[in-house]
Amino acid sequence: MDWQDYLAPLSQGAWVTIELTVYSTLLGALLSFVFGIGRDAHTRLLRWLSIGYIEIFRGTSLLVQLFWLYFALPVIGQAIGVNLQLAPVTAGVLALSLNIGAYGAEVVRGALKSVPRSQHEAAVALNFTPRQRLWRIDLPQAIPEMMPPFGNLAVQNLKDTALVSLISLGDLAFRAEQIRNFTQDSTTIYTMVLLMYFGMALVLTALMKLLEHRVGRWRTEN
Amino acid sequence: MLFGYAWDTSGFWPFVISIMPILLIGLWVTLKATVIGFAIALVLGLLLAALKAAPTRLIAWPARAITEFIRDTPLLIQLFFLFYVLPDFGLTLPAFMTGALALGLQYSAYTSEVYRAGLEAVPRGQREAARALSMAPGRTFTHIILPQAIPRIIPALGNYLVSIMKDVPVLSVVTVLEMLNVARIIGDRTFNYLVPLTIVGILYLLLTLIAAWGIRWLDTHLPSHGVALK
Numbered sequence: 002m003d004w005q006d007y008l009a010p011l012s013q014g015a016w017v018t019i020e021l022t023v024y025s026t027l028l029g030a031l032l033s034f035v036f037g038i039g040r041d042a043h044t045r046l047l048r049w050l051s052i053g054y055i056e057i058f059r060g061t062s063l064l065v066q067l068f069w070l071y072f073a074l075p076v077i078g079q080a081i082g083v084n085l086q087l088a089p090v091t092a093g094v095l096a097l098s099l100n101i102g103a104y105g106a107e108v109v110r111g112a113l114k115s116v117p118r119s120q121h122e123a124a125v126a127l128n129f130t131p132r133q134r135l136w137r138i139d140l141p142q143a144i145p146e147m148m149p150p151f152g153n154l155a156v157q158n159l160k161d162t163a164l165v166s167l168i169s170l171g172d173l174a175f176r177a178e179q180i181r182n183f184t185q186d187s188t189t190i191y192t193m194v195l196l197m198y199f200g201m202a203l204v205l206t207a208l209m210k211l212l213e214h215r216v217g218r219w220r221t222e223n
Numbered sequence: 224m225l226f227g228y229a230w231d232t233s234g235f236w237p238f239v240i241s242i243m244p245i246l247l248i249g250l251w252v253t254l255k256a257t258v259i260g261f262a263i264a265l266v267l268g269l270l271l272a273a274l275k276a277a278p279t280r281l282i283a284w285p286a287r288a289i290t291e292f293i294r295d296t297p298l299l300i301q302l303f304f305l306f307y308v309l310p311d312f313g314l315t316l317p318a319f320m321t322g323a324l325a326l327g328l329q330y331s332a333y334t335s336e337v338y339r340a341g342l343e344a345v346p347r348g349q350r351e352a353a354r355a356l357s358m359a360p361g362r363t364f365t366h367i368i369l370p371q372a373i374p375r376i377i378p379a380l381g382n383y384l385v386s387i388m389k390d391v392p393v394l395s396v397v398t399v400l401e402m403l404n405v406a407r408i409i410g411d412r413t414f415n416y417l418v419p420l421t422i423v424g425i426l427y428l429l430l431t432l433i434a435a436w437g438i439r440w441l442d443t444h445l446p447s448h449g450v451a452l453k
Contacts, residue, residue, distance in 0.1 A: 060431040061424045064392040065403055069424060072407070072416035156295060163297035167396065174299055187307035195296045195304065202295035 004189050007180055011190075014176030015197055021090075021162045021172060022205070025097035026155050032102025037109025038135070051106065058103030064164055067096040071168045093165035101158045108150045112143035145217035152209035156202050163198075173197060225408060232413055242409055242419055249405030250426060256323050256401060257388040263327020264387070265380070268334025275339060294332035298393050301325050306397045322394035326387050333383050341376035342368060370449040377445060381438040385431055402426065 039051035058066065071092040078085025087095070116139050124134045166175035177194045181187055224230075226248050231241040274286035293301070302325040309316065316324065345368050353363040395404035406423045410416035 056432075057424075057428065061427040062389040062392045062403065064395075065420065065424050065427060068403065068407060068416075069420045072410055073420040076415065076417035160295070160297040163299040164393065166299070174297065174303075177300070178303070181303075181307065187304075188311055191300060191304040191308060194300050195292075198296045198300060199292055206295075 004193060007190060007193060010176050010180060011173060011193060011197065014171060014173035015201070017171055018159070018162050018173040018198075019201065021093060021097065021165060021170075022155075022159045022201075025094050025101065025162070026158050028094065028098035029101035029105055029154075029158065030151070032098060033105025033109050035106075036102065037106035037113070040106060040110045041113065043131075055103045055106050058100050059107070063096065063100045063161055064167070066100055067092065067164060067168060070096050089165070089168045089170040092168060093162075093170050097158060097161055097165070100161070101154055104154055104157075105151065108147050108154070109143070112146040113139055115146055116142045141219070145213070145220060148209070148213035148216060152206060152213065155205055155209055159202055159205055160198070225405065230409065230413060232415070235418070238413075238415070238418055239422070242422070245405055245409065246402060246419065246422055246426070249400060249402035252319075252399065253388065253391045253401040256319065256326065256391045256394060256399065257384065259320075259323040260326030260330065260387050260391075261384050263324060264330035264334045264383070267327055267331030268338060271331055271335035272338035272342075275335065276342075290332045290335055293329060298325060298329045298390055299396065301329055302393060302397060318397045319394075319399050322391075322397055322399050326390060326394075329390070330383055330387055333386075334380060337376055337379045337383070338372075341372040341379070344375050345371045370451055373450045374445040374447055378438050378442045381434070381441060385434045385438075388430060388434070389427070 036051040036054050039047045040055065042048050042051070070087060071089070075084075075086040120138055120142065121134065124138045129138065162172055163174040166172050166178065169175065173194060177190050181190050184190070225245050228245045229241065230245075231237040271286055271290055275283055275290065277283045277286070302322060305316075305325050305328075306318070306321050309321070349367055349371065350363065353367045358367070391401050392403035394401055395407070398404075400408075402423050403420075406419035407416075409419040
């Protein structure tokens with residue numbers, strides 16, 4: 002077998018990697034906003050919940066979280082009589098998005114904090130409700146600030162998807178290991194895989210740059 | 224039974240207590256891999272940063288491309304690459320050293336950026352003033368630039384030390400018996416994954432909290448105007 006024969010199975014794996022990246026990045030972005038906003042909420046319960054989430058998922062290793070969801074959660078399920086055995090893809094997407102969401106939450110929080118205090122005061126003076134203040138004053142100014150770190154996190158997430166191969170999900174890393182076991186042609190396979198990940202990262206970086214430009218456009222227009 | 228310690232599955236607390244020494248041996252391996260990986264990252268990163276700052280584009284450009292390539296590809300694949308491909312070229316390292324090397328390689332891309340950003344953050348006027356005082360370039364670097372860059376570089380490096388520690392479990396794929404791998408083996412043999420994996424999570428949380436506290440301490444206690452090297 003030579004390198005062209007590896008292309009088909011590796012592309013199949015790459016497609017799974019792309020799907021995983023898209024789903025977990027989107028879910029992670031949602032979690033980032035929920036807990037990043039919740040981190041500085043007025044309700045104490047919400048604030049503590051957010052701090053707990055952020056500290057736990059930033060403070061432990063992604064692989065620990067993945068194994069915990071995949072191997073340990075079913076044990077809790079057994080104890081309380083519920084089937085919590087997650088499918089590898091569910092555990093994978095969940096672990097990836099919970100992990101990246103915790104990092105993203107800190108980004109959202111930092112960006113919200115960077116909005117000048119006078120904007121907040123002006124909104125209060127104009128009798129905006131807290132909800133209007135968040136949606137119409139704080140977030141529109143904070144989101145462009147979030148985009149560069151979000152771009153880094155998206156690439157980080159793409160790289161992290163390789164770890165789900167360890168719970169036997171058929172992504173690019175998993176396919177590579179399968180073919181290597183079969184052909185022992187490590188050099189070719191892993192060189193190809195490294196290049197494929199690099200290519201995907203470049204595309205993802207470009208997409209995030211486009212998005213960054215898109216959400217920051219209002220700043221140059223006005 | 225692992226590392227000569229048997230587990231006691233008669234109850235929750237006896238189990239926790241009986242597996243603690245095994246997990247702590249795993250923790251020791253994790254910390255060793257962290258420190259060695261970090262040391263490699265510090266040295267390789269310095270090399271990459273120096274190459275990227277080279278005056279000719281012939282050196283600087285490939286160095287930049289290599290940094291980007293290392294940073295944009297997964298640690299897991301780099302580890303497999305080193306583990307399976309190096310022996311084909313006649314270089315066979317123990318699994319632990321291969322793992323530490325992979326960690327060091329991946330993070331050298333990040334540390335090189337830390338060095339670069341730290342040096343560039345020193346105000347340009349400092350360099351100009353040293354030149355106006357006709358200080359030699361080497362002396363300008365060691366006596367003016369470096370002392371002011373250090374307070375910016377050290378806390379950032381500390382953050383990557385913590386990141387390396389959180390990436391050590393990846394080394395389990397090449398049979399390194401670090402903490403998570405040990406916990407998984409206990410789980411495989413006792414069918415109780417919950418307790419060992421939860422303990423590993425708690426230990427990680429403790430370590431990162433301690434590290435975060437240490438970095439904050441450094442950040443506030445390093446003199447912000449610079450560290451005198453003599």
